[in-house]
Structures are given as structure tokens and as C-alpha cells.
Amino acid sequence: MIKFTNVNKWFGDHQVLKDITLEISRGEVVVICGPSGAGKSTLIRTINKLEPIDQGEIIVDGFNLMDPKTDLTALRAEIGMVFQHFNLYPHRTALKNIMLAPQKVRGLSKKKATERSLELLKKVGLAHKSDAYPIQLSGGEQQRVAIARSLAMEPRIMLFDEPTSALDPELINEVLDVMTSLAREGMTMIVITHEMGFARSVANRIIFMDNGEILEIGGTLDMFTKPKHQRTREFMSKVLHIPVANNNHEDKPEEGG
Amino acid sequence: MDFLIEQFGNWKFYLIGAYPKGPLGGLSINIAIALLCMIISFFIGAIFGMGRLSCRRYISYPCIIYIEFVRATPALLLVFWFFLFIPSVLGTNISLFWSSVIALSIYSTAYQAEIVRGGILAVPRGQMEAALSSGMTRFQAARTVILPQAFRMMLPSFVSFFISLFKETSVIYIIGVIDLTQAGVIISQRQPDRMFASYLCMAIGFFVVCFSMSRVAKTLEKKVGILDLSSYRPTVCRTDLSLYPRGRGKSAA
Amino acid sequence: MITGIKVTVLIAVVTSVMSLLLGTLIAVMRKSRITPLRALGGLYVETFRNIPGLLWLLFFYFVFPEILPSGLGEKLNAYIYFPIVASIIALTFDNASYVSDIIRSGLLAVPPGQREAAISTGLSRIQQYRYVLLPQTFRKILPPLGTRMIHNFKNSSLCMAITAPELTWATQQIESLTFRGLEATTLATAFYIVVSLSIGGVIIILEKYLKIDIESITHMETG
Ligand SMILES: Nc1ncnc2c1ncn2[C@@H]1O[C@H](COP(=O)(O)OP(=O)(O)O)[C@@H](O)[C@H]1O
Ligand SMILES: [Mg+2]
Numbered sequence: 001m002i003k004f005t006n007v008n009k010w011f012g013d014h015q016v017l018k019d020i021t022l023e024i025s026r027g028e029v030v031v032i033c034g035p036s037g038a039g040k041s042t043l044i045r046t047i048n049k050l051e052p053i054d055q056g057e058i059i060v061d062g063f064n065l066m067d068p069k070t071d072l073t074a075l076r077a078e079i080g081m082v083f084q085h086f087n088l089y090p091h092r093t094a095l096k097n098i099m100l101a102p103q104k105v106r107g108l109s110k111k112k113a114t115e116r117s118l119e120l121l122k123k124v125g126l127a128h129k130s131d132a133y134p135i136q137l138s139g140g141e142q143q144r145v146a147i148a149r150s151l152a153m154e155p156r157i158m159l160f161d162e163p164t165s166a167l168d169p170e171l172i173n174e175v176l177d178v179m180t181s182l183a184r185e186g187m188t189m190i191v192i193t194h195e196m197g198f199a200r201s202v203a204n205r206i207i208f209m210d211n212g213e214i215l216e217i218g219g220t221l222d223m224f225t226k227p228k229h230q231r232t233r234e235f236m237s238k239v240l241h242i243p244v245a246n247n248n249h250e251d252k253p254e255e256g257g
Numbered sequence: 258m259d260f261l262i263e264q265f266g267n268w269k270f271y272l273i274g275a276y277p278k279g280p281l282g283g284l285s286i287n288i289a290i291a292l293l294c295m296i297i298s299f300f301i302g303a304i305f306g307m308g309r310l311s312c313r314r315y316i317s318y319p320c321i322i323y324i325e326f327v328r329a330t331p332a333l334l335l336v337f338w339f340f341l342f343i344p345s346v347l348g349t350n351i352s353l354f355w356s357s358v359i360a361l362s363i364y365s366t367a368y369q370a371e372i373v374r375g376g377i378l379a380v381p382r383g384q385m386e387a388a389l390s391s392g393m394t395r396f397q398a399a400r401t402v403i404l405p406q407a408f409r410m411m412l413p414s415f416v417s418f419f420i421s422l423f424k425e426t427s428v429i430y431i432i433g434v435i436d437l438t439q440a441g442v443i444i445s446q447r448q449p450d451r452m453f454a455s456y457l458c459m460a461i462g463f464f465v466v467c468f469s470m471s472r473v474a475k476t477l478e479k480k481v482g483i484l485d486l487s488s489y490r491p492t493v494c495r496t497d498l499s500l501y502p503r504g505r506g507k508s509a510a
Numbered sequence: 511m512i513t514g515i516k517v518t519v520l521i522a523v524v525t526s527v528m529s530l531l532l533g534t535l536i537a538v539m540r541k542s543r544i545t546p547l548r549a550l551g552g553l554y555v556e557t558f559r560n561i562p563g564l565l566w567l568l569f570f571y572f573v574f575p576e577i578l579p580s581g582l583g584e585k586l587n588a589y590i591y592f593p594i595v596a597s598i599i600a601l602t603f604d605n606a607s608y609v610s611d612i613i614r615s616g617l618l619a620v621p622p623g624q625r626e627a628a629i630s631t632g633l634s635r636i637q638q639y640r641y642v643l644l645p646q647t648f649r650k651i652l653p654p655l656g657t658r659m660i661h662n663f664k665n666s667s668l669c670m671a672i673t674a675p676e677l678t679w680a681t682q683q684i685e686s687l688t689f690r691g692l693e694a695t696t697l698a699t700a701f702y703i704v705v706s707l708s709i710g711g712v713i714i715i716l717e718k719y720l721k722i723d724i725e726s727i728t729h730m731e732t733g
Contacts (some may be wrong), residue, residue, distance in 0.1 A: 010569030087623035091645050101631035329706030331664035424562035467560035
């Protein structure tokens with residue numbers, strides 16, 4: 001479904017993506033983690049071409065991103081994206097935030113769009129907040145509206161860039177719950193997060209990035225219990241708040257804040 | 258092209274009018290009036306600007322009324338007032354030049370007052386608190402802590418205001434001062450077939466001054482930031498932290 | 511006098527609306543990816559901002575008919591409403607340059623995430639501006655925009671220089687015909703002050719009203 005081949009990208013002299021080769025299949029849930037500045041955001045932003053790349057090839061759902069003839073708008077309509085800071089439109093109510101793209105891009109009638117948006121709001125548990133402006137919503141609610149907004153385009157792929165790291169701890173779960181149910185429905189998802197509890201329960205694979213490179217890719221359990229690289233091990237023990245021993249089975253990790 | 262070069266032969270008239278044989282004119286009179294007004298209105302404007310910040314209504318209200326009324330009046334009308342009516346009421350004769358200067362000073366005082374007010378408001382409250390708690394008197398605090406910071410922040414606004422005042426000085430053409438506009442119009446009437454060229458010369462004159470000043474303003478803005486009066490919403494007038502000594506100040510909205 | 515007020519209001523309203531449209535267009539042009547469009551927008555703003563409005567008035571009234579093909583220019587000069595038309599054109603162009611700068615700074619103040627969110631839901635560039643960026647911008651720039659419109663209204667007085675029969679021109683006409691200029695000028699000044707202050711008032715009310723949906727509610731407790 002998504003295929004990176006030898007992708008390189010620079011910001012000036014600084015190489016932020018180093019020879020990324022990666023394949024993600026339909027229905028897969030992939031969690032990306034790694035220290036800040038590793039290039040995680042840049043990586044997923046290349047998928048809907050919010051960031052262009054300098055070398056290599058990316059093919060997403062049959063669209064070749066390097067081909068200048070590719071219809072980017074059509075591609076982006078297929079890919080939902082959820083941001084760390086929600087980026088809801090402050091001048092529109094929750095409902096109208098969700099309705100905008102279906103109406104304008106898909107050309108749905110107002111009635112149809114309203115119907116679908118209300119349905120999605122119900123799905124994220126916010127049917128009663130449809131007329132609230134973003135500023136009247138808590139962070140968790142805003143993020144759930146943002147997820148509904150992406151879902152309104154019926155995307156085939158959802159990208160999440162640290163969707164919970166701007167939230168107060170007690171609001172994180174309401175967002176993760178929505179994401180979990182989305183994963184259960186079979187959505188292809190790429191999630192940057194350090195919520196390892198979430199990764200454990202829904203991810204098929206975990207990617208560890210550092211310094212623009214994919215250092216390690218592995219099944220969830222493997223990454224928790226027997227990471228190959230020292231860097232991965234260090235990082236895991238930090239986010240899991242417990243030491244991750246070399247090859248020992250540690251079976252009680254819970255996520256920290 | 259040659260008709261343009263021919264126009265440049267008149268450069269002296271564009272720049273200084275008939276001077277030294279006649280009165281000073283052309284571009285230099287625009288600059289002179291703008292500068293003079295800037296200086297006069299800086300001091301008066303500072304008084305009105307600080308007055309508007311006063312917690313005492315008998316000080317702040319007159320200042321507000323002056324500032325808002327003048328800002329609501331076209332500069333041209335102010336010029337007419339001082340050109341046509343005030344002299345006849347006072348029974349004196351003021352030269353064109355001075356009536357323009359007075360009218361435009363009145364005009365720019367209102368704007369400068371707002372700049373001064375913005376500058377003072379932009380200094381964080383904590384600065385006054387810190388200065389007072391380090392044992393300074395209010396006057397010392399104002400002079401050594403608040404006003405220097407405020408002035409820095411006002412600088413770019415002063416320069417931008419100078420540009421708009423400079424452009425505004427072109428209205429004195431209407432009462433007959435031989436400024437750059439008038440000079441150009443006189444020349445263009447002398448040679449109607451060269452009209453375009455003489456307008457181009459006027460435009461160049463204004464453009465050069467405004468453009469270079471706007472670069473100055475931009476550089477200053479980068480250095481000290483821009484005042485944003487609209488983001489400031491006073492809630493309670495804190496006499497104890499304002500620039501003025503504690504008095505019978507009432508809290509105003 | 512009454513005609514003067516009518517003409518002043520006509521000029522002010524028409525130029526305000528047209529300069530708002532033109533200014534928006536220029537502001538968006540200046541953010542375009544296409545370099546010639548950007549350069550053209552920049553050139554426009556620099557040209558009009560650095561030359562006084564009065565000069566543009568004189569230019570459109572005196573010079574413009576001259577540089578047209580001869581027959582057309584004479585027709586324009588004979589057209590009795592030409593002063594008003596020239597005033598409207600000149601003031602629109604002049605004001606639009608300021609308006610576009612205000613809008614541009616407003617656009618720059620919209621967080622980049624808004625744009626990214628709009629892009630990633632598949633909105634086209636025009637849709638991004640129309641539904642996401644510009645509405646937020648206008649709410650932000652209302653105060654400076656209001657000030658600009660007051661300026662534009664006051665600038666309509668300059669049109670007397672090209673004999674557009676607006677309010678200030680009327681007062682001078684009264685002065686020279688009847689010597690009752692003092693009364694007329696007093697009335698005119700009062701009119702300018704009342705209208706300017708009312709525009710200011712309307713802007714403040716409008717701002718409060720629009721803020722309700724976005725900003726002032728920050729203080730409300732939410733659940
Ligand atoms: N627009 C940009 N211009 C220049 N450098 C950037 C830009 N965006 C990101 N970077 C740099 O690229 C690196 C990777 O950034 P990012 O992908 O945001 O990392 P992460 O999301 O893993 O924290 C960082 O070093 C960052 O400073
Ligand atoms: Mg990131």
C-alpha cells in the first residue's frame with residue numbers, strides 16, 4: 001500500500017531522511033518511535049507530500065509521488081492526517097470543521113455532509129458537541145474532532161503525528177480509544193507515538209528511528225523484549241520506564257506519561 | 258526617453274522650487290514640513306499620549322477626545338481650517354507655510370500620541386514592579402526603565418508615521434503651497450505635451466523618500482518588533498503601577 | 511452640501527469595497543508560488559504605497575486621458591462624471607495597496623498547521639484560501655482594516671483637487687460663492703468626525719461579535 005524506496009531528504013545541509021526503504025501493507029498498523037528530531041514527522045509528512053523528497057521513490061496506493069503528473073489533491077483526499085496540535089479551524093464549529101472537505105472536495109450535498117459528519121461525531125463520542133467551536137472543547141475533544149474530520153473523507157490511510165503528546169495525561173485515553181477502534185476496523189494506520197501501551201495492543205510493527213535512519217523494524221513483542229540495537233534498548237527503557245534487558249522476557253511494561 | 262531627460266533639466270525646481278530667487282519649494286518643502294511637524298508633534302503627542310493613560314478622567318478624557326476627533330478629521334480639512342478661518346478669527350495673518358505646519362502638527366500630534374501610548378503599554382507591567390521594588394522612585398523608574406524601553410519600541414512606528422505624514426504633506430498643494438506636487442503641476446501646465454514626464458518626476462521624488470524610509474522602518478522593526486495596540490485590552494486602571502503617582506485615581510474601564 | 515455628502519459617501523463606499531477585493535487578490539498573489547505573480551504583487555504595493563494618493567488622483571484625472579488614444583481621452587474629459595470615476599479608480603488603487611499589506615500580515619499570522627490541515631483533507635489552493643485561511647485572517651485584521659477604511663473615507667476629501675463634487679469641494683464652493691464657508695466647513699468637519707467615529711464603533715462591535723466564536727471563549731470553563 002505504501003512503498004518507500006531509498007528515500008533521501010535534506011533540509012539544507014542537514015540530512016533528515018537517510019536511505020529509507022519501507023513497505024507497509026493494507027490494514028497494517030505501524031507505530032514509529034524515536035527521539036525528537038529523528039525525522040519521524042518528516043517521514044510521515046512525505047506520504048501525503050506535505051514535504052517533498054529529494055531522492056528515491058514513494059508509491060502510495062498506486063500514486064507515484066515523484067511523478068509530477070500525480071493529482072496531489074486526489075491523493076491527499078485518500079490520506080487522513082491528524083496533527084499534534086489538532087489544527088482545527090477555529091472559526092468553524094466542530095460539525096463545520098468536519099463538513100468542509102466532504103462538501104468542497106467530494107461535492108457532497110449539505111444534507112449528506114451533515115448526516116455523515118454527525119455520524120462521525122457520534123463515533124468519536126462527541127455528538128453533543130457538534131455546535132461547539134474548537135476553543136470550547138478540551139484538548140482530547142479537539143483531537144477527536146480532528147480525527148473525525150480526517151475520517152470524513154473516507155481515507156484509506158490515516159497518519160497520526162504525535163496525536164496525544166499535546167494532551168493532559170487524563171485526556172490521552174479518550175483519543176487512544178478512538179484510534180484503537182479505528183485500527184480494529186482494519187484501517188491502515190501510521191502512528192508516531194510514545195504511548196507504548198497503545199503500540200502493544202494494536203500495532204503490528206514498530207519502527208524505531210534515530211538521526212534520519214530507520215534503525216530497527218520489528219514485531220511489537222520483539223521490539224519490547226529483545227531489541228537488537230543498543231540505542232533502541234535505551235530508548236525503550238526510557239519510554240517504558242523500566243529497564244529493557246538484553247534478551248530477557250519482560251512482560252509487564254505499561255506506558256508512562 | 259529624451260522627453261524624460263529634458264524633464265530632469267528642471268530638477269532644481271522639483272527639488273527646491275524657485276529658491277534662492279523665490280521661496281523655498283518643491284520636494285524640500287515637503288520634507289521640511291514633515292520634519293518640523295514630526296518634531297513639534299512628538300513633544301505635544303507625548304503629553305497627550307501619556308495623558309490618555311492617566312487614571313484621572315479629567316486628564317484622560319480630554320486627551321481621548323482630542324486624539325479621536327483629530328484622527329477622525331481629514332488632514333485637508335484641518336489645513337483649510339488653519340488656512341481660511343483661524344487667521345480671520347484671530348485677526349492675524351499667517352503665511353501659507355506656517356498655517357500648513359500648524360495644521361499638520363495638530364494632525365500628527367494625535368497619531369504620535371497613540372504611538373507613545375502604544376510604546377508605554379508595550380512595556381510589561383513587571384518592569385515597573387521590578388523597578389519600584391528595587392527602591393526606585395516612580396519618576397526614576399519611568400525615566401530609567403519604562404521610557405527608554407518604550408521609546409525603543411516606538412521607533413519603527415515613528416518612522417512609518419513619518420512616511421505617511423510626508424505623503425500627507427502633499428495636501429498643501431491644494432491651498433497653493435509650491436511643494437513637489439505643485440511644482441510638478443506648474444511644469445506640466447507649461448508643457449502640456451510633457452505631462453506624463455513631469456508626473457513621473459513627481460512620483461520619483463515621493464517614491465525615493467518613502468521607499469528609503471520604509472526600508473529604515475523595516476530594519477528597525479526587525480530589531481525591536483512592532484507595536485500592536487489592538488492586542489492590548491486594559492481592564493482595570495492600576496494607579497499603583499501606572500506612570501503617575503498614586504492619587505485620587507479612580508479605576509476606569 | 512447634501513450632494514457633496516452623497517458623493518463623498520458614494521466614493522467612500524465604492525472604493526472601500528473595490529479596494530477590499532483588489533487588496534485580497536494582491537495579497538494572495540504575493541503568496542503565490544508563481545514568481546512573476548509574486549513580483550507583480552510586490553511591485554504594485556511598492557508603487558502605490560510610496561506615492562501619495564493625491565498624486566494618483568491628479569494622475570488619473572489629468573494624465574490618463576492624455577496618454578489614451580486622442581479621441582478616447584477627449585470623450586473622457588467631456589464626460590461629466592469623469593472626476594468621480596477618476597477619484598474612485600485612484601482611491602481604490604491607493605487603498606488596495608494598504609489593504610493588501612494588512613491582509614498579507616494577517617495571512618502570515620495564521621498558523622501553518624491550518625494550511626497543512628486543509629491540504630491534507632484535499633482542499634485545493636483556492637478552497638484553502640476561501641474556507642480556511644481568509645476567514646481567519648479577516649477576523650484577525652478587523653481593527654487595522656477598520657482604521658484603513660476610516661483613512662480611505664477621509665481621503666475622499668482629496669478628490670476635491672480634481673473637482674469631484676464631494677463634501678470638501680462643496681464647502682469650498684460655498685466659501686467662494688457665498689462667503690459662508692465657515693458654517694459649511696464646520697458642518698463638514700462634524701460630518702467627517704461623526705462618520706469616522708461611527709465606522710470605528712461599528713468595527714469594535716463587529717470585532718466583539720466575531721470574537722465570540724473564536725477567542726473570548728478561552729476564558730470559559732470547558733468540559
Ligand atoms: N522545515 C524545516 N526546515 C529545516 N529543518 C527542519 C524542518 N523541519 C524539520 N527540520 C529538521 O529535521 C529534523 C527532523 O525533524 P522532525 O521530522 O520534525 O523530527 P521528529 O518528528 O522525529 O521530532 C530535525 O532536526 C529538524 O530540526
Ligand atoms: Mg515530530
